[in-house]
Amino acid sequence: MGKTNPGRFFEDYRIGDVLSHAVPRTVGGGERALYHMLYPARHALYSSDEFAKSCGLVSSPLDDLINFHVVFGKTVPDVSLNAVANLGYAQGRWLLPVWPGDTLRAESEVIGLKQNSNGKTGVLYVRTTGLNQNDEAVLEYVRWVMVRKRDETAPAPETVIPDLPTTVAADQLVVPEGLDFTNYDFTLAGEPHRWGDYEIGEQIDHVDGVTIEEAEHMMATRLWQNTAKVHFDTSARPDGSRLIYGGHVISMARALSFNGLANAQMIVGINAGAHANPCLAGDTVRAWSEVLDKAETDAPGVGAIRLRLVATKGGAPFALKDDKGKYLPEVLLDLDYWALIPT
Template identity: 75%
Template structure:
């Protein structure tokens, strides 16, 4: 048999290392398509001149675009038969990705747990993206619910990894040469620096974007994400195509420009949950909460820890959970990350 139906839950083995197929050389095309798909306007990723003035050799590929490329390579082996992608932890961007770089991915299975229904299970993997020099550009953990191919297959011994609640500030990697001491706030679009934000402050990003069916499928194809639930309506009982969670992250991150224009670089993904499913026709809005701030050794560069929340339009602004402590039905994304901005 020449074709593959993909892996099911019973096909994973704890400690297994999976090398993912099809390396990808990135170009300015990925940047142009990223900006066409999302309202992305952060100056560092839009202008080579702005990036050079900030100490980088040129404008890098957006952090989330690099994430999508690395993530997409893992899908045929990890989440082709997924019910849903559930969350992220311990993510770090370790090297900027520039046009001309070639990215490949590798994953290690670090946890397995069958669900009580016996028809699916949760798989935890640590995935890494490498460039053409073998340098790790991205490292993160995610967990995904995967169908069983044979409900009668024996369940593996349950192993749930002990994951850190967040990446410590001292473990953040600041790109070599980054320097915000001569930062141009006018060109960046806002005057707010890290010192202007208070821990606990919430920022309503005001704007909204309605997701279209063709648009999200184009994005998912761009990242070579082949998960069936994003394309084949027969793979869900409701007959609807599920929006790739990374698409929601990029939309929310782009919307956060209004209020966080100077949060230029994502350097860590502390935790993330896709709280509720997202479908075409949903209008996405976003708000952020400042969780923490830290100094870095780079000139003029501070790190700000942020919670980014994406919600459907009708959801109450700036509220994450109900009285029962559960996510509100309209909450789509709860993402905890570190970003670099002028001190």
């Protein structure tokens, strides 16, 4: 008795709390292989050392979303173990590549709290930083999550909602040192489309779909050491279902976007993101994208493209919200991100 940890509840958080998350994790080629098994990921920079070398890197780094999932998983026991749902993201930046053999850990700061009107839950905002073995920041992002209260009669904390910019400015994006797309091999990458071929406002239907399986989701949450109860304990949700981890949907949609965006090689920023509706096993995920903006970078042959990535479980492509501005029920994910692409 007394040695187990039930996790934090909403009333346990205070603005300014700094959470140092256990347990550090050394990542390697195994994570890459399992990631490519779970998702139809085919971006060349993360598939081939030789392709990565031709783009100025020493070898192929781990997929950007591997880094995100590992860091996210570290935060769960302290941030979202007793969550109802993960709600959204902002101000995400990838700061350094992660290489096989690196060890990742995570820290989070509480930057916002707002109790919900029902008095049973509240929204918690945290800024999370992923660090490597040299204490260098490799990734940072803000997320907000709905967390249960332990005691519904506990007084509500003072409401603090952080002022979050709607986008990461293009000049704040970090291009990995040495990245050079001037000798980019479009044939090996899989598509001929470059930065100049995409127009702001253009929409792309990624065509393919993948049905989410319970077993694969269980493997994914365990791979990322994500212990949120709603993902593996059927008694944690009233309907007895296991909620599919939102990051699982992000990776599936990103992988599906290869068909039409094969050369959007590296994710370097998240401007905004919302898990619009729950995803459950048996749902078939499809994806479409919209080009929101484009920017130049100082790196040779490297441009930045801002994309809206939408994952759905049905419905017509390019349908997002109803006439009242509410997400349509078939929309699972609305993610606004920056990627690097050859010019």
